[in-house]
Amino acid sequence: MIQKFKRMARLSEILFKYGFEELFDRSGIEKFIPNKIKQKSKKIENIKATSFPERIRMAMEELGPTYVKLGQMCSNRTDIFPPELIAEFQKLQDNVEPEKINIYEKIKNELNIEPFKYFKKIEEIPIASASMGQVFRGILKNGNEIVLKVRRENIKEIVAADLLVMKDFASNLEKVNEEIKKINLSYIINTFANSITKELSFRNELNNMERFANNFKNDERIHTPKTYKELSNDNILCMEFIDGFKITDIKKIKKCGFLPEEVAKVGLDLYIKQVLKYGFFHADPHPGNILMTENGKIVFIDFGAMGSLYPQDKELLESLLMYFIQKNIKKAIETIRELSVMYNVPDEKNFERELTEIVYMVDGNSLNEISLKDIFEKTRIILSKNQITLPEDIYLLAKGIGQIEGIGRHLDPSLNISKIMKPYANEISKKRLNPRYIFEKGSQKFAQVSESWLSLPEDLKSISQKLLNGELKHKHEVMGFKELQKTLDRLVTAIIIAALLIASSILVLSNIPPKINGIPALGFLGYAISAILGIIEIVKKNKKF
Template sequence: MNNLPHRLLRYKDLAQFFIVHVRPVLARDTESSVDSQLSSPKLEEDAVAFAKSLESMGPTFVKFGQLLSTRSDLLPAEYVDALQRLQDDLKPVAYEEMSEVFEREIGASITKVFAEFDQRPIAAASLGQTYKAITRSGDVVAVKIQRPGIRRQIQEDLEILSSLAAFAEKHSDEGSRYALVELVAQFKVSITEELDYIREAGNLKKLAVILSNFAHLEVPATHMSYCSAKVLTMDYVNGVKITQLSGLAMTELDGNCLVDDLLKAYLHQFITEGFFHADPHPGNLIFTDQGRLAFMDLGMVGRLSDQMRDAMYHLFSGICENKSERVVDVIMSAGLQENHLVDRKRLSSDVANLVARSEAISVKELQFGTLVMRIIHMCAEHGVILPREFNLVGKALLNIDQIVIKLAPDFNPGQAVNRHLRAIAFKRSLESLNPSDAFTAMVQTKELFQKAPHRLNSLLDNLSENKFRVNADVIDEDALIQGFQKIANRITIGVIVAALIVGAALMMRIDSDFQIFGYPGIAMVLLISALLLAAYTVFDILKKDQ
């Protein structure tokens, strides 16, 4: 009960946030496109205020904003851009509190586990803080410890978010149209995964294997003996964040080579592996002392099915080769169409114009990731809602755009993507031609040629003797037979009813001591039987026949 005033205040703040910031955004489609263009500066101001309001409400909503930045189908480009810049740097928690979390998780104190441990955090994010340390064996490591009480705080915020989303979806057209309950459910899964540092350690190990052949990229190794659900220990990487590179350092590095390898690695993750780092913003990449890019913070990853990997290949190749119809084919096959009223011709025209215009725009003005996100947003405007994986891939590419602009502003990502896609296609073709498949194909071809003369002779004999028959399944035979049976039954009943009525009429002329209502009894029995049978038949027809 002591927490009730806080929860009520939280409800009030969130309800006010929804009314002031969220509802106008969701209702934006009622405005004309002309009005939207004229109000672009105002839209940018509103987007910045939206992001700052999320930032002020704490770590749960910073993470929620980062999820929303992948939903260009919900938000205008100005809002997506503002949310991409959300920062989750917070005031550090005291070392004593963090050391207690470490001891509870690992079962030993920091002083016993490590030979040296710097009590000043090198990073203080919304979910945890990272420290530099040296193990007893002499390894220099980075130790990320989860903030105390953060799980409980996030759980409370998720409960409030869920109840408000359910209320908004039930009582507002905007909430129902954009499936707010499902959006919050996706966020719950995402942030729960980020809170599990064992899962993140597994992600680091998997990505290290995937990128092992890329000379300019690296992933820090994990030290599983010092990892738990709330503690993550990995190799310390010497270097600086890309965002902190000085002008002098920029002149000494080979930016084109770095970003080319980075793009190649991401295409490999998207298309070949189906597993990728979903949040490669510049703050999560470190330029090491050895001149490589190191991936950090793998709490958010994406996974793609075989079908989705093929879709990504065709989407990227369609964009690079200016094949807009191929892009539209991918969109229509993968997306969910609202109300089944999508005008494919108009969508094709808009996509073709966008892809064609991108060739005339300089690389500095329009990067590859930006183009992908514009296509996704255009799909939403046409009523095609693409799977969440498309937005995750688009967000990753948007972050890579920022890295390209920072490290190699003259680099052309479109040309690089096209070159790497051709290499991937060639490799996939070679892999499909394995010896066992080739041998199977040869055996099947041999059987085809052996049996072909016999089958051809049989076909010609049947044709010459008029024995050739074609079975066409054009009707439902069972339904047809049942219909004929029903007709026959009704005709039979009709004949019986007619016979009973004729018999009753004839018996009326014969006097009898057995009478009903003053008429010959046998005649009345026949007549009543005829009436009952006729009534039943009419009732059965009205009830069952269509």
């Protein structure tokens, strides 16, 4: 709590210094700030000559690592922030002065070992220094070259205090400012808090590396740095040193005997595989985080920030991709609604028109002539304007694909992304036409129908009671009764479909021949009839509109 008040005082001092005292006045926090802090805060010279976005960036830099990281995350949200502010966020740098530490003493205290029993040598000057930690190079007793990532002292406590202050600040601003409430600032801060907390844990990064390595263990095109679990904990991460160069270094790629065009295809394919096959992808694949070795292996580094797609979200994304390809905008909107964490569209028809424009913009150009990054940006702006918030991992994915596309275009300006994505689109189509997939989905739908059926007696009892009391007639008159008839008709059809699904499932599980694609023919026929009845009901429902 003391740390929180210290960080609140520091935030107050910096915001007053850069002319943002109005934020405190609006949020109601000003009354908690001592006068001596206000008097102590001297405004920067030529404050009027410095633009509002520049002052925000300067304040974030002075406030330290938590705010720098927040700004870097916000640099992706072009759907929320204006271009001038995005440009300033993108200038925020994570490089800071090295922190002087005794690396041998640090290892001894953290891991409870004698360093010289495990390490032949550790360089005492870090090879890289960031806001959250430093990187030291070393050699193990067996001769293997390694790097040690060491977290900065007290950084965890500072970040925790900063997050508490940010949450209070966001909550108060949302109460007094409708625009801030619309962008859902509290959700952004909570998402950021979750992300930076994971990034602070080197144990979490080690687990990410092991999971990633396991996913690609049979792919010869990629290498994941080896980790040393026994020499790592939450504050120290020991891993293999990679002798490589940036994937965008065309001269080095050619010197090693490889074609930049082929490297671009492999890099993009590996990233698509992370997303569509494993649902676990690198959240910041900029050129500095993707290396290439002299033997042609691609190496992703820095696994602190990873994106994850839950099976349901992954399936919804696949559906969204297929609906956009089919130009089925209504179904695409239904999928977006299901995927969203917030959905408050003020005008559904206008939203549909805007998405249709995106689809036909893509349709009118070949994918190697347009930028996927631009498509994502336009889509994100449309979603934001329509008050739709997606899970943060979807935004990370959009950012990652944009970064990977940028690397691909740099290596091969004529890169045909559609050609690389085609096998994955075909795989999705095949999966959805597979009888086993249809059976699994049918079983899930049956479970949903069964659940609804179990609640039906109570619903019918409620309707009957209203009819006996005359309430239904009084409130809805003839129109209400007709709607009730239609509902009951649909209910009867749903019961028939459910019965067919139950019978078909029993036949499938009984494994009785003859079979079609490994599924008993009678069971397959039952599913087919259920599907036809379902389609008839959908057509009837759509005719109503």
